[in-house]
Amino acid sequence: MTAHVIADDAEALAVAAGLAEAFRTEAPVRDAERRLPYAELEQLSASGLLGVTVPADHGGADVRQETLAEVFRLLASADASLAQIPQNHFVYVNVLRRQGTTEQRKFFFGEVLAGRRFGNAQSEAGTRHVQDIRTRLLPLPDGSHELTGVKHYSTGALFADWIPVLARAADDNLYVAYVPRDADGLTVVDDWDGMGQRTTASGTVRLDAVTVPADRVVPHHLTFRGPQLHGAVAQLLHAAIDAGIAGGALAEAAEFVRTKSRPWFESGVDTAAEDPLLIQRFGELDLQVRATEALLGVAARAVDAARDELTDASAAEASLAVAAAKAHTTATAVLVADALFEVSGTRAALDSLNLHRYWRDARTHTLHDPARWKIQHLGRHVLNGTRPPRHGLL
Incomplete structure (x- = not known):
C-alpha cells in the first residue's frame, strides 16, 4: 500500500x-x-x-x-x-x-x-469494570509471548492491518501487543449489532494462543507513572466525533426546513424558514453547537500546551478541559439530533430518509464512557483542587 x-x-x-x-x-x-x-x-x-x-x-x-x-x-x-x-x-x-x-x-x-491501519482489541465483556482486563500475555521460552483472550467492541479491527491488543502480563501490568490482522489464532467476528454507528464493525476479537514477537510488545503501564495525556488525547477525539454529529444534525435540519417543510398555518408566513418560532429554535440550537465547538477548541489547545511542556499541572489542566468538552458535546449531540425532528416535523420521521441516524449515532457513541464522572472530576477540582487520576479514561 x-x-x-x-x-x-x-x-x-x-x-x-x-x-x-x-x-x-x-x-x-x-x-x-x-x-x-x-x-x-x-x-x-x-x-x-x-x-x-x-x-x-x-x-x-x-x-x-x-x-x-x-x-x-x-x-x-x-x-x-x-x-x-x-x-x-x-x-x-x-x-x-x-x-x-x-x-x-x-x-x-x-x-x-504507508497508509496501514491500526484497529483495536481493548474492551472486554463480563468483567467487573472497564479496567478489569483478563486477556493474558504470557512469556514463551524463546523470548516471544502468547496472547489468549476475548475482546469486544473492537472498532476498526475488521478493517485493520495491525490490531493493538491490551493485555496483562504475568506481573499483572498492562501491555499493548501489536498483532497483524492475519496472525494465526486471531479471529475477528463481525457481530456488532448496535442501533447506531452501524458500520463501525465494532465486533469481537478472539485470541487463541497467538504468538507475538518481543519487539511487537509495548509496556503501556509505564505511561501512567508520570504526567500523561493518553486519556486526554483519546477523549478529545471522542468529543470531536460528538461535536461533528451535532453540527451535521443541525445542518441537515436547516436544509430540511428550507427545502421540505411547510410553515405552520398559524405563523402567517409563506415558508417554514420564515416561521419566527422555528427561527428562535434554530438560534438556540446553533448557540449550543457553537458552545460545544468552542469548548472542543479550548480542550484541544490545552492538550497541545501540555504536550509542549508536560507537567503534572499541565496534564491535569488538559484532562479537565477535555472532560468539560466531552460532557458538553455528549449533551449537545443528543439534544440537536433529537431536535432535528422537532423542527422538521412529521415527514422527517420517515424511515426512508434515515434522518434518525444522527440520533442513533449520538445516543450510541455518547455511551462510550459516562459524562457524569467527567463532571465529578471537574467538581472535585474546582472545590478541593483535586487533580484528575491517571487512569487513561480522562
Whole structure:
C-alpha cells in the first residue's frame, strides 16, 4: 500500500474537508444497508490522514491536537461511523510515541505513513469494570509471548492491518501487543449489532494462543507513572466525533426546513424558514453547537500546551478541559439530533430518509464512557483542587 504524505496542519484540514464531502453523499445508504466502508477506508488511508500525527523526525506532519480534533469533527459531521473507526488508530500511534523503542517507532511509523491501519482489541465483556482486563500475555521460552483472550467492541479491527491488543502480563501490568490482522489464532467476528454507528464493525476479537514477537510488545503501564495525556488525547477525539454529529444534525435540519417543510398555518408566513418560532429554535440550537465547538477548541489547545511542556499541572489542566468538552458535546449531540425532528416535523420521521441516524449515532457513541464522572472530576477540582487520576479514561 502507498499513501500520500501530508505536509502540515493546513493540508490535513483541507484533505479532511474534501473527504467529508465525499463521504457525506452515501452515508445514509451505508448506514441503512449496513454497507461496510471498505472503499472509503482505502480512500482515507491513501489520503495520508492516518499519518498526520507521526513525528516530524520520522517523516510525518506531527499536527497539533487542535488540528486532529477538527479533522475528526469534519469527518463525523458527514459520517459518524467512519469517523469512529480511526479513533483507536490515533490512540495507539500515540502509545508508540510515548512508550515504543526507537526500532518500534521506526517500523510502525513507517507502516502508518504507508497508509496501514491500526484497529483495536481493548474492551472486554463480563468483567467487573472497564479496567478489569483478563486477556493474558504470557512469556514463551524463546523470548516471544502468547496472547489468549476475548475482546469486544473492537472498532476498526475488521478493517485493520495491525490490531493493538491490551493485555496483562504475568506481573499483572498492562501491555499493548501489536498483532497483524492475519496472525494465526486471531479471529475477528463481525457481530456488532448496535442501533447506531452501524458500520463501525465494532465486533469481537478472539485470541487463541497467538504468538507475538518481543519487539511487537509495548509496556503501556509505564505511561501512567508520570504526567500523561493518553486519556486526554483519546477523549478529545471522542468529543470531536460528538461535536461533528451535532453540527451535521443541525445542518441537515436547516436544509430540511428550507427545502421540505411547510410553515405552520398559524405563523402567517409563506415558508417554514420564515416561521419566527422555528427561527428562535434554530438560534438556540446553533448557540449550543457553537458552545460545544468552542469548548472542543479550548480542550484541544490545552492538550497541545501540555504536550509542549508536560507537567503534572499541565496534564491535569488538559484532562479537565477535555472532560468539560466531552460532557458538553455528549449533551449537545443528543439534544440537536433529537431536535432535528422537532423542527422538521412529521415527514422527517420517515424511515426512508434515515434522518434518525444522527440520533442513533449520538445516543450510541455518547455511551462510550459516562459524562457524569467527567463532571465529578471537574467538581472535585474546582472545590478541593483535586487533580484528575491517571487512569487513561480522562
